[in-house]
Amino acid sequence: MDVTLKGLRAFLAIARHRSFTRAAGLLHVTQPALTVQIRGLETALGLRLLDRTPQGVEPTEAGAELARVLEVQLRDLDHTLENVRDLAARRRGTVRLAALPSVASGPLPRAMLRMRERHPELRVQLQEAVTGRVHDMVRAGMVDIGIASGPPPGPDLAREPLFRDRVLAILPADHPLTSRRRIPLEVLAREPLLLLESNTSVWRVLDDAFAAAGLRLSPFQQAVHTSSLIGMAQAGLGIALLPSTAVELRMAPELARRPLQPDLMREVMVVHRAGRTLSPAAEALVEALRGGPSTPDGAAALAGPLSACTARRSRGRS
Amino acid sequence: MDVTLKGLRAFLAIARHRSFTRAAGLLHVTQPALTVQIRGLETALGLRLLDRTPQGVEPTEAGAELARVLEVQLRDLDHTLENVRDLAARRRGTVRLAALPSVASGPLPRAMLRMRERHPELRVQLQEAVTGRVHDMVRAGMVDIGIASGPPPGPDLAREPLFRDRVLAILPADHPLTSRRRIPLEVLAREPLLLLESNTSVWRVLDDAFAAAGLRLSPFQQAVHTSSLIGMAQAGLGIALLPSTAVELRMAPELARRPLQPDLMREVMVVHRAGRTLSPAAEALVEALRGGPSTPDGAAALAGPLSACTARRSRGRS
DNA sequence: GACGTCCATAAAAGGACCTTATCGGGCGAG
DNA sequence: CTCGCCCGATAAGGTCCTTTTATGGACGTC
Incomplete structure (x- = not known):
């Protein structure tokens, strides 16, 4: 016979309510099920835990001691399990x-x-x-x-x-190239380009595309932060090539945005x-x-x- | 599905040894049994606890957290159960x-x-x-x-x-009544009797017997402690009536002991x-x-x- | 003295669990 | 690159346990 959580919980409920029948109701099982559970637990532990009397149940000495300790330990265990369930239910994490x-x-x-x-x-x-x-x-x-x-x-x-993210050319509103709906790479290659650093994904996309077109990507200016490049574009330093997700673009509504030709996606x-x-x-x-x-x-x-x-x-x- | 102690122990063993197969060996079950146990536990908790990889097992974030806490709590629980078993096995109490x-x-x-x-x-x-x-x-x-x-x-x-305990008459070795193998109650009734207090069982046995014989039990002297009565008997004050278990008798070997007639047992x-x-x-x-x-x-x-x-x-x- | 309450027991249905056998994937050796 | 090995997952089958329904015996109450 083996000690089971079910048996321990049954024991605790019975010891607490001093009754098999009442505990059975609370645990949503029938009373004989608890009789069997407790018998199993008592066999596993080797002693009697509950004294059955005609008017109910009284824990033995050992049963009272066990109930006292078990109450705390099962509450802790339930708390642990509930914490894990909270993780699963996304109530925590x-x-x-x-x-x-x-x-x-x-x-x-x-x-x-x-x-x-x-x-x-x-x-x-x-x-x-x-x-x-x-x-x-x-x-x-x-x-x-x-x-x-x-x-x-x-x-x-x-x-x-x-998601997929378009690479845009960012240029002053009065720039001659704003007349074009898409800006070809070979045109861009002749312009002063404002790019993020070479370890970025945008740089890699551009580099690949330029290489595929037989061109060479040579930035006029590089920067770590998108906003620096935007500032440069606003000042007319050149054309910035930035991903469309860059939120900083929204803060410079006066700048024109144009997709490239071919349309480059990240x-x-x-x-x-x-x-x-x-x-x-x-x-x-x-x-x-x-x-x-x-x-x-x-x-x-x-x-x-x-x-x-x-x-x-x-x-x-x- | 329900969280079981067996499942928790299985989980802990697997998490600790990073392997279903090894844990199965240690728990003396086969590996598929653990697969099923863990599936049940994961279903009950609603999330994955172990990431199965080709070369073994790695606890997930939640699994690692659970294992950490569970280790302590299951050890405590086992300790509690072992304490109860100690009671049963009479190793404690x-x-x-x-x-x-x-x-x-x-x-x-x-x-x-x-x-x-x-x-x-x-x-x-x-x-x-x-x-x-x-x-x-x-x-x-x-x-x-x-x-x-x-x-x-x-x-x-x-x-x-x-056990049954004989009531003995304790008297000095030179007392005339020592000639009798048993001392009848009616003889005793005429002697100065040295008795324990009236709320004792010996007193009650004597009282009942005397009453049954139509006699009246009237002690010459009463005392709380057996040794006092023995001292009185040694001094020749009278006849002490004491249970044979009284260990103090052994310390007075010079006194004679006689059963009563009828033989009174306690x-x-x-x-x-x-x-x-x-x-x-x-x-x-x-x-x-x-x-x-x-x-x-x-x-x-x-x-x-x-x-x-x-x-x-x-x-x-x- | 009939009745209600309480726990124990018995039998049968249902479910849980384990074992044996096998699969599929990844990894290392040849 | 392929074979063999190790890992865990899966399937099927049988056993054991657990539960429910139904009933019994003991005790207290009206």
């Missing part, structure tokens, strides 16, 4: 996120707002980083998920597409460790980033973390 | 005992010695009291068992015979609350009082407390 600066300042805030509406208790620990650094942080376990762009980072990281992706389940909080954030929950009702959301992420490591292209 | 002074000084010490040989960790809290007080203390729950004599104390107390009994199971420690003491364990082998002794004392309240004679 923190997502550690590493995101591209353009996403962090652009679509991310609204996603966090959506997440808070559905799961007010969840928290996000945000760190901004460029793609390579995002991958490193995810790989090292420093963050739960990353938002990055660029090529597949390797077999140990899994990626799921989030694929923004969620990255996480392959073969590792996303925490429920991380799932909630991904859902919010996608615009809404993939599983609208709570029950399905609760089952979600189990069904999701059974995928194994994705094969990296050689 | 205290008997609160109220006993007649004659028994406490007479057969009890040897019984305690026998108990200590078998169960060295058990302790006895002894209180000496006369029969009426013993009954009261047992009834009030102040002690676990009592040793008393005399008539049935009522329906709420159960009694089991322990039935010494173990008393405990009716319908209440004796604690294992109390059972051990009763066994020792009886001269040896009623269940010699440990296994049967362990099962003993369960089978014993299923009897309901014994009917008191009206």
Whole structure:
């Protein structure tokens, strides 16, 4: 015979209410079930825990001692289990996120707002980083998920597409090229270009496209922050090439925006460790980033973390 | 699905050893059993606790948190259960005992010695009291068992015979009555009698017997302590009537002892609350009082407390 | 003295659990 | 690159446990 949680809970209920019958009602079982449970528990422990009297039940010495201790310990255990269930139900939890600066300042805030509406208790620990650094942080376990762009980072990281982001040419409203709806790369190549640093995903997209067109990407000026480039464009220093998500663009409405020819897109992706389940909080954030929950009702959301992420490591292209 | 102790233990073993297969070996089950157990636990909690990878298992964030807390809590729970098992196995425990002074000084010490040989960790809290007080203390729950004599104390107390104790006449070796092998009550009635107090069981036995013989019990001297009466008898003050268990008799070998005519016996009994199971420690003491364990082998002794004392309240004679 | 309450027991249905056997995926060696 | 090994998942089958329904015995009450 084995000590079971069910048996212990039954014992505690009976000891507390001094009655098999009443405890049975509270536990939603019949009285004989408790008789058997207690017999099992008493056999497992090797002594009598409850003295059955005609008018009810009285714990023995040992039973009273056990009940006293068990009361605390089972409450603690239930508390522990409830905490885990809170994680699952997204009533608790923190997502550690590493995101591209353009996403962090652009679509991310609204996603966090959506997440808070559905799961007010969840928290996000945000760190901004460029793609390579995002991958490193995810790989090292420093963050739960990353938002990055660029090529597949390797077999140990899994990626799921989030959205596509257009690369725009940002130029003063009176610039001659504003007459064109799209600005060809070969035209751009002759202009003074204002670019982010070369380890960014935008730079990589541009570099690839220029190379494919037989051109060479030679920036007139580079900067770490998008707003610096915008300031330069406002001053007429040249043409800035920026992702459309960059929220700083909204603060410079007088600047013209033009897509390129060919239209260059940057694929923004969620990255996480392959073969590792996303925490429920991380799932909630991904859902919010996608615009809404993939599983609208709570029950399905609760089952979600189990069904999701059974995928194994994705094969990296050689 | 329900959280079970077995499932939690399985989870902890797997999380600790990072492997279903290894944990299965340690838990003496097969690996599929653990797969099912963990699936049940994860379903009950609503999230994934373990990430299965080709080379083993890695706890998820939630799983790691659960494992950390559970480790402590299950250890505490096991400790609690082990404590109860110690009670059952008589490796721990205290008997609160109220006993007649004659028994406490007479057969009890040897019984305690026998108990200590078998169960060295058990302790006895002894209180000496006369029969009426013993009954009261047992009834009030102040002690676990009592040793008393005399008539049935009522329906709420159960009694089991322990031994029979002869009432002896104690007289100086040169007393004329020493010529008689048994001393008739009518002879005694004419002698100066040295008796214990009137609330004692010996007094009651004598009183009943004298009354049945149409005699009147009128002590020449009364005392609380047996040794006082012995001293008086040594001084030639009269004839002391004492139970044969009184150990003080052994310290006065020069005094003569004679049974009465009719032979008066005092039935010494173990008393405990009716319908209440004796604690294992109390059972051990009763066994020792009886001269040896009623269940010699440990296994049967362990099962003993369960089978014993299923009897309901014994009917008191009206 | 009939009745209600309480726990124990018995039998049967239902479910949970474990074991054996097998699968599929990943990894390392040859 | 393929074979063999290790890992966990799955399926099927049987056993054991658990629960429910129905009933019994003991006790207290009206």
